[in-house]
Amino acid sequence: MNDVVLHNYFRSSTSYRVRIALALKGVEYTYVAHHLRHGAHREAGYLAINPQGLVPTLIWNDGTTIAQSLAIMEFLDEEVPEPPLLPADAAGRARVRMLAQMIACDIHPVNNLRVLDRLRSRYGADDVEIADWFRHWVNETFRPLEQLLAESAHTGMFCHGDAPGMADICLVAQATNNARFNVDMTLYPTICRIRDACLELDAFVSTAPARQPDAE
Amino acid sequence: MNDVVLHNYFRSSTSYRVRIALALKGVEYTYVAHHLRHGAHREAGYLAINPQGLVPTLIWNDGTTIAQSLAIMEFLDEEVPEPPLLPADAAGRARVRMLAQMIACDIHPVNNLRVLDRLRSRYGADDVEIADWFRHWVNETFRPLEQLLAESAHTGMFCHGDAPGMADICLVAQATNNARFNVDMTLYPTICRIRDACLELDAFVSTAPARQPDAE
Numbered sequence: 001m002n003d004v005v006l007h008n009y010f011r012s013s014t015s016y017r018v019r020i021a022l023a024l025k026g027v028e029y030t031y032v033a034h035h036l037r038h039g040a041h042r043e044a045g046y047l048a049i050n051p052q053g054l055v056p057t058l059i060w061n062d063g064t065t066i067a068q069s070l071a072i073m074e075f076l077d078e079e080v081p082e083p084p085l086l087p088a089d090a091a092g093r094a095r096v097r098m099l100a101q102m103i104a105c106d107i108h109p110v111n112n113l114r115v116l117d118r119l120r121s122r123y124g125a126d127d128v129e130i131a132d133w134f135r136h137w138v139n140e141t142f143r144p145l146e147q148l149l150a151e152s153a154h155t156g157m158f159c160h161g162d163a164p165g166m167a168d169i170c171l172v173a174q175a176t177n178n179a180r181f182n183v184d185m186t187l188y189p190t191i192c193r194i195r196d197a198c199l200e201l202d203a204f205v206s207t208a209p210a211r212q213p214d215a216e
Numbered sequence: 217m218n219d220v221v222l223h224n225y226f227r228s229s230t231s232y233r234v235r236i237a238l239a240l241k242g243v244e245y246t247y248v249a250h251h252l253r254h255g256a257h258r259e260a261g262y263l264a265i266n267p268q269g270l271v272p273t274l275i276w277n278d279g280t281t282i283a284q285s286l287a288i289m290e291f292l293d294e295e296v297p298e299p300p301l302l303p304a305d306a307a308g309r310a311r312v313r314m315l316a317q318m319i320a321c322d323i324h325p326v327n328n329l330r331v332l333d334r335l336r337s338r339y340g341a342d343d344v345e346i347a348d349w350f351r352h353w354v355n356e357t358f359r360p361l362e363q364l365l366a367e368s369a370h371t372g373m374f375c376h377g378d379a380p381g382m383a384d385i386c387l388v389a390q391a392t393n394n395a396r397f398n399v400d401m402t403l404y405p406t407i408c409r410i411r412d413a414c415l416e417l418d419a420f421v422s423t424a425p426a427r428q429p430d431a432e
Contacts, residue, residue: 051360064307071313078306090294091280097287105284109325123339144267
């Protein structure tokens with residue numbers, strides 16, 4: 001068995017997701033930072049580990065190498081079942097995966113650093129327009145997410161019942177990112193209530209971007 | 217038990233994913249079309265089913281309602297285990313989910329109809345620029361995807377071994393979309409080989425966009 005290694009970047013919200021999951025599971029790991037702004041993730045050494053050159057990448061203690069934060073969280077939930085990141089029933093698992101993917105597929109990829117960079121380089125988007133683009137896609141999904149969370153009897157202290165899971169992880173990572181672009185979170189009282197409940201837990205606080213060794 | 221219902225749109229590649237999964241599992245369903253271009257998905261009746269107003273949404277025979285194509289495929293794989301869409305081992309499942317999410321998170325959302333529409337409305341992008349944007353994000357991910365598939369001993373006739381699964385589904389749906397934007401697929405011989413192997417199977421052919429009742 002080797003050490004678990006997480007290749008990541010303090011500010012990357014997909015990296016933050018995996019850090020939270022590892023902390024909830026109580027998995028110790030070696031933190032390897034790749035500075036996305038400086039292109040360190042384009043180093044040949046890292047591309048041999050992750051040909052996309054993206055973070056995060058998890059290297060498990062048996063050498064299994066996995067990219068994509070949702071795939072990593074599913075893997076962790078199988079390898080270290082307690083505490084679970086998904087409910088015990090199929091419909092519950094579907095609901096939590098759906099809520100997580102609303103953020104992980106419909107918000108984050110469109111607002112990713114490389115997409116914003118391309119808007120700047122191809123369309124001359126300035127900081128004001130970049131922030132507007134970011135907020136637009138957050139609001140497009142946070143409106144129905146707020147509704148789904150507010151109206152469902154499955155919502156508890158967290159997105160699904162009274163224990164944090166995969167959807168809460170994505171929610172907190174996104175909410176943290178939102179602060180950089182001044183998203184009006186007062187529109188989303190249920191999302192805020194769940195975020196605040198998560199931020200009572202050390203697994204969400206100790207793994208936050210500002211607390212990481214590569215934080216600026 | 218009620219009929220299974222799939223709310224979808226013939227051209228939507230996330231809808232195509234779910235149609236393939238249902239066909240591989242041999243699940244019969246009622247096809248309900250929502251024309252994204254005509255805004256039919258913004259009808260109050262559909263928003264009550266899916267507050268995002270996006271397709272696909274699956275309504276299972278017990279009334280369970282699920283949006284997000286990856287969550288739907290995971291649910292189907294749990295409810296109807298044969299044939300499996302994921303391998304039997306955790307590392308294999310992680311690999312297939314990773315390959316699927318490279319497409320489902322890093323290509324599709326950035327090239328989605330609503331994003332392309334916003335590029336047109338906000339930045340005046342014309343058809344040439346839209347096609348360029350589309351191909352850029354496909355190529356950014358297809359290059360490492362081709363490498364991962366070509367170099368891994370886990371790759372078989374399909375993305376993982378010799379039976380089609382979740383990664384193949386995403387790959388074929390994306391490759392079908394690519395044809396509309398003239399992506400140069402000769403750059404990706406392994407991806408093409410796997411696509412062609414899939415297209416030997418009725419589950420991939422009968423569910424293709426052009427074969428659906430709402431096809432234009």
